[in-house]
């Protein structure tokens with residue numbers, strides 16, 4: 001593998017990576033597609049390749065692409081994660097079976113998608129509290145991990161997850177959302193351009209309501225309670241500025257609580273490659289900076305999908321295609337019709353970005369709101385599960401003179417554990433910016449180093465590569 | 466732009482700046498620490514925590530380290546268990562006969578210099594550390610070698626100094642030093658002017674930048690070291706460990722047989738193992754490289770085969786403040802009244818922090834330091850040149 005040098009390598013086999021690979025294959029370029037999971041499709045399509053929702057054309061298109069990939073001239077390296085990137089480009093990859101391999105390529109597409117964002121509250125680490133995305137993946141595989149749920153957090157994705165639970169025969173006792181109902185209603189211009197998505201959303205909402213599920217806005221997950229595992233959830237109403245309304249607490253019994261607070265882009269491979277980042281709160285926070293043709297700031301590296309702005313499967317598919325065409329153009333393999341398709345895609349992309357902005361705003365709150373939210377959290381709240389770091393220690397580190405999340409990490413060990421900070425590094429940034437009354441992008445992004453996944457020392461020092 | 470004053474301004478809140486601040490407050494002097502990022506943002510937060518004596522060159526360097534080690538016993542009393550200081554004893558592993566030969570001579574000199582250190586054979590060695598492979602034929606052992614958590618030490622020194630009246634300005638790079646008629650007048654950041662008669666350059670690998678602000682040339686260069694961190698494990702190792710070749714790479718090319726690099730290995734109190742490290746001149750680039758981290762992994766595996774099954778969760782790189790002669794640059798600078806150097810500890814800054822803090826504080830307080838500062842002054846390099 002080391003001797004070979006690929007014309008193009010693609011990191012991530014979700015809708016964006018797959019669409020790019022298919023575009024290249026059509027032009028006779030055999031790209032290498034590296035996907036950590038055993039199946040292509042990303043979290044959206046992993047469980048099912050058949051159309052999930054009749055109103056979502058993106059699903060159908062994505063599944064078609066995935067099926068075509070099986071037959072086309074793409075070299076797929078599955079169950080292998082990219083854990084390091086170096087200029088030039090050399091990728092360090094690791095797999096449970098087969099160990100560590102180095103891969104060389106001339107051009108690189110980074111399409112590593114997004115992960116869910118979390119916000120901590122007392123009891124969020126109890127067994128029985130799980131991510132909405134995890135529930136969705138399970139329900140798509142036909143598994144319902146409990147019969148009764150509370151779904152909570154912030155944003156529209158909560159409705160999608162709750163509807164999936166209902167579709168599988170589960171009951172959602174309550175859906176609690178930090179945001180305002182008014183913000184959940186799409187502005188007219190989006191209704192026109194993004195009709196299919198809106199109908200899909202409406203269908204899901206109706207399914208949830210018809211099943212008897214209650215949706216409560218401006219309502220907070222106050223506490224998840226239980227001794228060994230979750231037994232009940234305490235919720236409370238909040239005002240426009242994120243302050244708790246005393247006396248509005250409600251206790252809802254539940255075997256399972258699904259939580260989600262929107263998404264954060266998986267920027268780490270791009271960061272390692274030295275790609276400049278941007279902070280755009282309305283597109284999901286820290287992102288890989290790209291131009292109109294999805295070129296990053298590093299020559300030869302492109303980025304597509306959620307990593308350039310959280311926007312859903314349709315945007316990822318489009319960007320995968322666009323990046324594929326842009327790569328072909330760079331390789332001198334694009335004809336006139338291809339160039340005009342690029343321009344068409346660029347126009348459509350702008351409309352999708354408008355939708356994306358609206359979607360992410362649902363999970364973002366004003367500085368005052370966040371300050372009140374964080375201000376009400378108890379001192380003994382666990383922030384970093386791996387190292388058991390509590391909020392009080394973070395406050396003390398700030399009081400001792402630390403200014404940045406990077407300094408607080410050293411002072412408290414927050415983010416130094418086995419999960420490599422993947423859950424709490426975002427939380428730490430948000431908490432520190434709220435406590436210090438700074439804008440959320442007020443700090444540099446958390447630094448990142450190889451390996452992006454834990455890897456046995458024997459493999460790292462082995463002969464692979 | 467606000468105005469403030471300070472008795473002493475210390476530039477850099479790494480372990481060296483922190484130790485100086487701490488020792489000043491013990492004398493009733495309240496310094497102002499100015500740090501461009503956060504405490505321990507530089508080398509002191511990206512290194513091992515070996516407080517080693519065996520690795521120090523017999524003579525001045527070893528004397529300094531012995532004095533520092535004595536002071537660590539006191540620091541542990543004052544700062545408490547949070548700094549994770551442990552007198553584990555240290556091993557220097559020998560992998561072939563030529564290393565053994567040179568180490569014999571090295572140990573004789575170290576003993577003459579006052580260090581308690583002995584040679585042990587392979588069998589006794591594996592009694593002490595069962596996970597070491599047959600490849601290691603012998604080791605030298607010193608009961609004085611110890612371990613500490615370097616960033617916890619830095620934070621604890623600063624906390625104690627602040628409790629005694631020192632101030633810390635984090636997130637404020639020093640951008641200017643005002644000098645009039647050969648004397649320091651003030652230090653500038655983007656936000657304020659700090660009038661002061663005394664400034665200490667404790668900016669580690671960045672000390673040349675601070676020197677330039679005062680019009681002097683400081684011959685320090687960043688020497689990158691890349692380290693691996695494993696997941697926490699139950700106790701696997703009892704001692705701080707370095708390789709004999711590590712000493713070689715530092716002082717004596719004759720020891721660097723076969724071109725293989727040295728290594729260091731320790732298990733922190735948290736259970737994580739730290740495995741180091743490369744020695745490279747790569748500018749101020751703090752990224753780790755594929756070649757670097759894989760070479761460290763390849764080097765340690767034959768020595769401790771059991772590490773093969775331990776996951777690496779992180780790698781990082783720190784910049785050792787390298788000086789041409791391996792000794793730190795300490796004390797006043799001739800022709801520049803009020804400017805003091807305290808930087809260039811290369812791979813020994815954690816071990817030498819306690820004595821550095823004490824020497825600089827004593828000098829500032831007008832006491833006679835336990836060691837003469839002359840051999841450590843910046844001028845030694847210009848004399849060489851002349």
Ligand SMILES: Cc1cc2nc3c(=O)[nH]c(=O)nc-3n(C[C@H](O)[C@H](O)[C@H](O)COP(=O)(O)OP(=O)(O)OC[C@H]3O[C@@H](n4cnc5c(N)ncnc54)[C@H](O)[C@@H]3O)c2cc1C
Pocket residue numbers: 011012013014015016017034035036037040041042043044045080081082083111112113114115116132133134136137160266269304305306307311312313314316317452
């Ligand atoms: C749990 C979850 C559920 C979602 N459900 C929906 C939904 O129902 N509808 C919707 O519109 N959107 C959903 N989304 C958003 C979804 O991410 C996008 O719609 C779309 O799938 C994004 O496509 P993508 O190709 O940009 O990224 P992804 O689909 O996220 O694909 C990225 C791929 O990269 C792989 N990868 C990441 N890092 C590495 C690495 N270092 N090495 C190798 N491979 C790597 C991942 O395994 C993944 O397969 C969901 C997101 C999540 C996290």
Ligand SMILES: Cc1cc2nc3c(=O)[nH]c(=O)nc-3n(C[C@H](O)[C@H](O)[C@H](O)COP(=O)(O)OP(=O)(O)OC[C@H]3O[C@@H](n4cnc5c(N)ncnc54)[C@H](O)[C@@H]3O)c2cc1C
Pocket residue numbers: 476477478479480481482499500501502503504505506507508509510511512513514515516517637638639640667668669670671674675688689690691692741742782783784785786807808809810811812813814815816817
């Ligand atoms: C891989 C590795 C392993 C090591 N292992 C050991 C070991 O086991 N034992 C040991 O004793 N030593 C070890 N060392 C060496 C040790 O880390 C250093 O000698 C020591 O940390 C130096 O401390 P310092 O305070 O001088 O520098 P630093 O810790 O770098 O502190 C300098 C500070 O100055 C700040 N600064 C820079 N410019 C400005 C400015 N313009 N304004 C304000 N502030 C500024 C920086 O942000 C930084 O915080 C190791 C080093 C490395 C890289």
